[in-house]
Amino acid sequence: MSILKVIEVLANSDKSWEDATRKAVAQASKSVKNIRSVYINEQSATVKDGELDNFRVNVKITFEVK
Structure with missing residues (x-):
């Protein structure tokens, strides 16, 4: 067992939600x-001059305790 x-x-990226998720996992690691899995709990973005500016994710990272 x-x-x-x-x-x-929580993480953010100026490229994409996927990049923000990668950054979250990289920082946590x-x-x-x-680390066994990541669950994207929430996504949001900011808008600047009518364009998506910053992608944000709230992720849950699951890891095994030994």
């Missing part, structure tokens, strides 16, 4: 090991 833990991480 595995013990899993979930943390919530600096201090959290054994």
Whole structure:
């Protein structure tokens, strides 16, 4: 039986929601090991001059505790 833990991480990107998600996982992996999955809980974006400016994600990252 595995013990899993979930943390919530906020991240942003000027490129895409996918890039923001990658940044969240990359940052979390600096201090959290054994990451198993990521769930995109929420997405949002800011608008500047009628264009999407900044993509934001709220993700839940699941990792195994050993």
